[in-house]
Amino acid sequence: MTSRRPVSLGLYRFGTTAASVLAGAWLKGRVRRGQEDPVRWRERLGHAGLPRPGGDLVWLHGASVGESLSLLSLVERLGTESPETAILVTSGTRASAAVLATRLRQPVLHQFAPLDAPGAARRFLDHWRPKVGVFVESELWPNLLLEAKGRGTRLALVSAKLSDRSLAGWRRAPQAARTLLGAFDLILARDAVAAERFEALGARVDGLTDLKFGAAPLPVDEGQWAEARETLGDRPVLLAASTHPGEEELILRAFRAARGDDQRPLLIIAPRHPDRGGAVESLALAAGFTVGRRGAGSGLGGEALYVADTVGELGLWFRLASLAVVGGSLTTDSVGGHNPMEPARLGCPLIVGPGTHGWPVYDALEAAAATSRVAPDDLVGWFSRAIQGDPALARMAERARAFVDAGDAAARMATDRVLALVTA
16 A cells, blocks of 8 residues: 555655654653653654553544543443453543543553654554554544554544545545545544545545444542532532633623522533633632632532532533533634533533534534523523523433433444454
8 A cells, every 4th residue: 555655645754754853852842831741752752651462452542532532432342342352542632641541441551642753653553553443533644544554454434524624635635535545444424514525535434423422421429429419408500511711701700690699509610621720710719709629629618619620520510510501612712612412411401602613413402402502691591590490401401311312322333333343
C-alpha cells in the first residue's frame, strides 16, 4: 500500500518526518503550559509507558473526553465476550486520561496516542502490535493508519463523522481520502448525513451507529449518593453541567431570579474544565451566594451554590438533580453542547441552550418532547418549574430515557460488527 500512496500523502509523510526533529521540544513546551502530562509525555513520541500483554491486542482510540468515553461500552463487551484479548485505549488529552483513569478497570491499559509522525507511529506499533484498531468519529491520521494497515492490523472507523471544513479539505485531496478510507475494514457512520459525506469521498459505509449510544449509565459511589440525599433532604437541586466561561454568569442570574426569597434550592455548577473551579467560586461569591467547592474539600451543606470541580462525578450530580441544563450551549460562541444521553439514562430532566450544533441528536430529542432548547432568558422559568416540583419535568425525563434506551439497543447491535473483527 505504501508504494502506491498519492503524491499528497507522500508529501505529508515527508513533512511530518522533517517536523518530528522538533517534536520533543514542542512537547516539552506543552508540558510547561500544562497541556501534556509531565511524566508521560514521551508516550506522544511512541515510547510505550507500559509493557505489552501477551496474546492478541485490540487498540481503541478516541481523541478527547467525549470520544474516549464513547468507547467504554465496547471495552465492556470486549472484556466480557473476548476476555483473553488485551485491550489498549489511547487518547490525546490530559483531561481524557484523567477521566479514563476513573472509568477503566484492570487489565485495560491506557496510553497517550502518538503524534502522527512516521517514527512515532513505528515505535508505537512495534511495541503494541494490535490485531485490530478502532478509531472514533473523525480520527484520520495518515501515517498511523497506513503503517498499521501495512502491518496487517484490521481497522474500523465507528461513529464516523466529517465536519463541513473536513469534508471540504478532503475534497481537495480526493486520492488521499480514498486511500485512507480504503484502509478501513469497517466504517460505521454516525448518521445518514455522515454516511453521505464519506461515500462522496469514495468510502464504503457499512452501516450506521453512534457510540455515544450504547454506553453504561455514569457510575456513582452509592455511599456518597446516600449521604448526599440525606444531607439535602427535600431541597430542590438544579445542576448546570459541563459549563464554559460566560455561561456561569447567565446561570447565576437566572438562579437568583428563580430562587427569590426561597432558601431551599441548591444550584450545583460542574464546570467542563475542573481547573476553573476557583474562578466559578469567585463569580458566585461576588454575586452574593454562599458557596461550597468540591475541589477545596467542602462537603454539601446549607450553601446556596456548590461548585463540583472534580473529575468523574457527574453520575452523582445527575442523580441528585431535579433539572439539569447542559452547558457548552448557552453563549453565541458555544462549543455546540455536550452529551444529553448521560442525564437521560439516569432519569434526570434536561434542557440545553440554543447552541447544539455539535450534537445533532438534540433535534430528535426535542422532536420526541424529551428536552427543550432554551434561550438564556428562559432559564428563569425552567428553574422556577424545577423548584416548584413541576411533574411535567419527570414526564419529559421519562421520554428522554425511552429515546436513549432505544438508541443504546441499536448501538449494541452495531458493535457486533466490530467484535467480529476481533474474532475473525
